[in-house]
Amino acid sequence: MMHTPVSALSVGCCCRCRSERGVRNGCLWGISSCLSCDHHPRPWTHTGSQGNVRYMQETPLSLSVRHLLSYSMSDSNSTDFTNPSTFILLGIPGLEAAHVWISIPFCVIYAIATLGNFTILFIVKTELSLHGPMYYFLCMLAVTDLVLSTSILPKMLSIFWFNSREINFSACLTQMYFILSFTAIQSGVLVAMALDRYVAICDPLRHSTILTNPMVAKIGLAMVLRGAMLVLPIPLLARRWPYCRTNIISHTYCEHIAVVKLACADISVSSYYSLSVAFFVIGQDVVFIAMSYTQILRAIFSLPTKDARLKTFGTCGSHLCVILSSYIPALFSFLTHRFGHNVPQHLHILMANMYLLVPPMLNPIIYGVRTQQIRDRLLQPFTHKGT
Template identity: 75%
Template sequence: MADTNATHFTNPSTFILLGIPGLETAHVWISIPFCAMYVIALLGNSTILFIVKKEPSLHEPMYYFLCMLAITDLVLTTSILPKMLSIFWFNSGEIDFSACLTQMFFIHCFFSIESGIFVAMAFDRYVAICHPLRHSTILTNPVVTKISLAVVLRSSIFILPNFFLARQWPYCRTNVIPHTYCEHMAVVKLACADISISSSYGLFVVFFVTGLDVLFIIVSYTQILRAVFSLPTKDAWLKTFGTCSAHFSAILAFYIPGLFSFLTHRFGHNVALHFHVLIGSIYLLVPPMLNPIIYGVRTRQIRDRLLCLFIKKET
C-alpha cells in the first residue's frame, strides 16, 4: 500500500497553494493592502524607468542601476502577486508542477539579483564620494554593463541548483503547499526523501551570496563614512549624507524583512504558521513598493523631473 501511494504522488502534475493557513476567512481583506502594494510598485517602478529614459541628464551609472532595480522589482512582484490574488479572490490555488518550480526560481533568483544591485549601487556611492574626480573614468558604460551582467549571471548560477534539486525529488506525501507562493523550503519539505542537500545548499546560498553582499555594502559605507567625517564643514556632511540616505533606506527595507523571514523559516519553529507565511509574503512586496517612493522622494534629480512632468500635464 505504501508503494502504491508513493507511486501515485511522485512528481505530481500540480501543487495546491493554500494561501495563508488559518486566515482563509480573511483572504479577501488581506488582498486589499496586497493589491494596493502591487499597484504602487507597478506605477512607481514604471515611473522611475520612464523618467530615467526620457531625461538625458539621468543617464549615469547610479540611475542605470536604479533602472535595473526597478525592473527587478517589477519581475519579483509580478512573479507572485497575480497568483496570490487569484488564491485570495477565487480560491484558485492550483499551480502546475513546472510552473511552481519556475516561480520558485524567479523569486529566489531576482531576490539575489536585487541584493547584487544594492552592492553595485553602494560601490557607485563609494566611488562618487571617495574618488569623485575618477568616477566617470571608473564607472564607464561598459563597466556598468559588465557589473549588471555579472550580477544576473551570479544569481542564476547559484539559484539553478536549487531548481534542479527540487525538480528531482520524489513527492509522495502531499501536493498541498501551506503558502501563498512556491517558496523553496515550503516546496522541498513535501518531498519523501532526505532533503538535507537542498536545505544545506539553501543555507550556503543565503550566507555566501547575501552574506557577502551585506559585507561588501558595510565595507563600502565604512569607507564612505570615513570620507564624510573628513569633510571640513557640517553642511558638507549633511549634503553627502543626503546623497546616500535614499540608498541606505532602501537597503534596510530590503534586508531586514528578508532576514527576519529567513530566520523564522529556519529556526522559528514556535512561530505561528499564518504569521510566518504573512511575513514571507510581505517581505517580497514591501521593498518593491518602497524603493520608487524612497528614491523618488529622497533623490532630488528624480523628484524634480517628476514635478516637471506633472506641471507640464497641468499646463
C-alpha cells in the same frame, strides 16, 4: 459481495459511478465532475469498513476539503506518485475567511510597486541628465522589483479571489527559480549601487572614468549571471526528488523549503545547498556594503564643514534607506522562520510575502522623494500648469 477497503481518507464518488462500479474502482470526485467517469454528480462519501459500505451526502464545508484531498490521492489502492502534475497552494492557512480582505493591501502594494517602478524607468529613459551609473543601477533595481512582485502577486490573488489553488509542477519550480534568482540579483544590484556611491564620494575625480557605460553593463551582467547560475541547482534538485506524501503546499507561493519538505527522500542536499547560497550571496553582499559605507563615512567625517558633510551624506541617503528596507524584513523573516517556533504559521507566511513585496513598493517612493532630479521631473507637469 466483497469490496476492497476504503482509504482512511474517504473519497467521494458520483451516483452513476458508484452504482456502476461500486467502491472497487475508488473513483474520485472533483469540483464539477467525477474524475473517473466525467459525470456531473451529486456528491457522496464512502464510510465504513471492508464489506460494509454506506453513503452519506456531503455538506458544503466538506466539499471544499474533499476538493483539496482529491488532488492528493490517486485511488483507493494507490497513493504514491513521484512526479505530481500539480501542487495545491493553500494560501494562508487559518485565515481563509479573511483572504478577500487580506488581498486588498496586497493589491495596493502591487499597484504602487508597478506604477512606481515603471515611472522610474520612464523618467530615466526620457531625461538625458539622468543617464549615469547611479540611475542605470536604479533601473536595474526597478526591473528586479517588477519581476519579483509579478512572480508572486498574480497567483496569490487568484487564490484569494477565485480559489484557484492549482499550480503546475513545472510552473511551481519556475516560480521558485525566479523568486530566488531575482532576490539574489536584487542584492547584487544594491552592492553595485554601494560601489557607485563609494567611488562618487571617495574618489569623485575618477568616477566618470571608472564607472563608464561598458563597466556598468559588465557589473549588471555579472550580478545577473551570479544570481541565475548559483540558484539554478535549487529547482533542479527539487525536480529530481520523489514526492509521495501529499501535493498540498501550506503557502501562497512555491517557497523552496515548503516544496521540498513534501518529498519522501533525504533532502539534506537541497537544504544545505540553499542555505549555503543564501549565506554566500547575502553574507558577501552585506560585508561588501558595510566595507563601502565604512570608507564613505570616513570620507564624509573628514570634510571641513557641517554643511558639506550633510550635503555629501544626502547623496547616499536614498541608497541607505533602500538597503534597510530590503535587508531588515528579510532578516526578520529568516529569524522568525528559524527560531520562532512558537510563532503562528500564518505570521510566518505573511512575513515571507512582505519581505518580497514591500521593498518593490518602497524603493521607487524613496528615490522619488529623496532624489531631487527625479522629484523635479515628477513635479514638472504640475509646476508648468501653475505658472
